[in-house]
Amino acid sequence: MLPLDSQFVRCPWCGERFEALIDASAGDADYTEDCPVCCRPIAMHLHGDDDAAELWVERE
C-alpha cells in the first residue's frame, strides 16, 4: 500500500464524516486532530502494517 493514504472517519462529536489523511509509514500512531466540521479534538488511533491501515477515532 502507499505510505500516505486517506480514510473516511466519522467524528465522534458531531457525527459528520470527513476524510482524514493517514501516514502509515511509521506504523502505529496515536495523535489528535481537530474535526474540520465542529473543531473539537478527536483522538485518532492508527494501526498500520504491511498491507492495511486501520484508523479509529474516539472523543479526546
Ligand SMILES: [Zn+2]
Ligand atoms: Zn465534528
